[in-house]
Amino acid sequence: MSTATSTATSTATATATSTSVSTASSPSPTTTPAPHCAAAEVLVPATPADGFPMGRGTGREHRVVLTRAVCFDANETTVAQYKECVDAGACKEPLHGDTFATYPRLPDHPVNMTSWIEARAYCTWRGKRLPTEAEWEWAAGGPTMTKYPWGDAPEPSCETCDFTKWGAPKWMPGGDVGCHGGGTSAVGSHPKGDKIWDGAAIHDLAGNVYEWVEDAFAPYPTSAQTDPIARADTVAHVLRGGAWNRSYSAMEVTHRAASAESYKVPGIGVRCVRTLEAK
Numbered sequence: 088m089s090t091a092t093s094t095a096t097s098t099a100t101a102t103a104t105s106t107s108v109s110t111a112s113s114p115s116p117t118t119t120p121a122p123h124c125a126a127a128e129v130l131v132p133a134t135p136a137d138g139f140p141m142g143r144g145t146g147r148e149h150r151v152v153l154t155r156a157v158c159f160d161a162n163e164t165t166v167a168q169y170k171e172c173v174d175a176g177a178c179k180e181p182l183h184g185d186t187f188a189t190y191p192r193l194p195d196h197p198v199n200m201t202s203w204i205e206a207r208a209y210c211t212w213r214g215k216r217l218p219t220e221a222e223w224e225w226a227a228g229g230p231t232m233t234k235y236p237w238g239d240a241p242e243p244s245c246e247t248c249d250f251t252k253w254g255a256p257k258w259m260p261g262g263d264v265g266c267h268g269g270g271t272s273a274v275g276s277h278p279k280g281d282k283i284w285d286g287a288a289i290h291d292l293a294g295n296v297y298e299w300v301e302d303a304f305a306p307y308p309t310s311a312q313t314d315p316i317a318r319a320d321t322v323a324h325v326l327r328g329g330a331w332n333r334s335y336s337a338m339e340v341t342h343r344a345a346s347a348e349s350y351k352v353p354g355i356g357v358r359c360v361r362t363l364e365a366k
Contacts, residue, residue, distance in 0.1 A: 122363050124158035129287040130363065131157045131226040138311065139232055141224055143341050147307040151221045154314055156363040159218070159226050162274040162290050163197035163298065164357045166190050169209060177212045179205055187270035187353035195273045197296045197356040203324045203348040206299045206357035215359035219316050220302040220343070222360065223327045227282055227292045228340035235338055236282035236292040243335040247280030248294030254334035265331035270353065271295055272331070293338040296356030297326040304345035322348050330354035 124130045138152035166189050172178035181190040182200040189196040201209070210216050218226070227236045235243065243250055245266035266272065274290055281288035302317040302325045317325075326344040329337030332354050336342065346355070 122156075124363065127161050128158040128361075129161050129284050129289045131159050131222070131229070131284055131289075134225060134229070138313075139225055139229060141221060141312075142307040143232070145307060145341070147309050149307060149309055150311040151225070151315060152311070152313045153221060153225055157218065157222050157226070158361050158363050159289055160215075160359050161288065162358075163296060164206075164209065164359065165195055165274055166192075166198045167194035169198040169201075170194070172209050172212050175212070178209050181205070182351055185353050189271055189353075193271070193273075196271045197274055197291070199271060199296050199353045199356050200351045201299075201355065201357055202351050203299045203346075205351075207301075209357060210359035213359055215361040217299055217301040218358070218360045219314075220300045220325050220327065221312070221315050223298070223300050224340060226284075226289065227328070233340065235280070235340060236289070237280045243280075243293065243338040246277065248277050248291070248329075248338055249331040250294040250329060250335060250338055251332050252335055254332065254337075267331075270331065271356075292328055294329050294333075295331055296328075297330045297333075297344060297354055298328045298356060298358045300325045300327055304343075324348050326355065 133156050134151070134153045136152070138150040140148050141151045142148045169178065169181070170191060173180050181198060182188060183190050185200060188200050190198055190200065207217055233239050235247070237247055241247070243252075249266045249272045251264040272295060274295070277291065277294070278288070280293055281290055282292050303319040303321050304323040304325050305317045305319040305321070308315075323345045326346060327342070329342060337344070
């Protein structure tokens with residue numbers, strides 16, 4: 088009796104211990120969350136394997152492949168956002184003597200009067216960067232490469248963007264023009280001109296203020312490119328998107344302008360991006 092009881096107890100204990108150990112040693116399944124863009128950012132995916140046509144209408148059209156998804160700020164950098172960098176001592180205060188300077192009086196308008204150098208420093212402070220020219224064009228026109236960010240039609244109007252139909256007169260380039268009596272408008276004020284990616288809107292890719300990109304200003308290549316960034320022996324950098332004092336043709340996705348890296352005017356601002364890294 089004692090032997091049977093002892094054997095049964097031993098067997099039961101061994102079985103329980105074995106089961107307990109087996110259960111404890113089984114790893115719990117884990118799921119790694121997919122990388123995603125943060126609030127106030129919009130995911131712009133990588134291009135298809137065959138890329139997209141860049142430089143349309145320039146005589147130097149070429150295929151560009153972008154291998155990385157990018158999170159674009161939904162809005163151009165506002166005065167309020169830039170002021171945080173100034174207050175932290177990481178950014179220089181923008182010039183504000185111009186009639187149409189936005190800093191510091193218009194917190195929800197895009198900051199302007201910022202050079203390429205200052206725009207780049209601001210994005211770096213935020214843990215971001217300027218977009219490349221190719222990333223900007225793909226974000227504004229992809230995936231079907233439309234004429235304007237909102238599509239091939241309608242033509243620009245004050246419902247789609249802040250612009251000046253025939254451009255500001257040459258003798259008064261920063262004059263009392265634009266859709267709101269001169270100067271910028273609050274970011275996101277023209278939703279009919281939004282660029283939509285998978286249901287999310289990037290605002291003001293046409294008009295309001297030009298946006299600095301990383302690339303130096305140089306002629307387009309004619310051969311296919313992958314993740315290009317133009318580096319050249321020049322102080323000029325590319326501007327994209329047009330501005331409140333520019334004409335309807337500057338609202339086109341393919342429009343490009345350029346200025347010296349130290350140039351500061353009321354029609355130039357900044358938008359930051361970050362590469363969406365795979366986990």
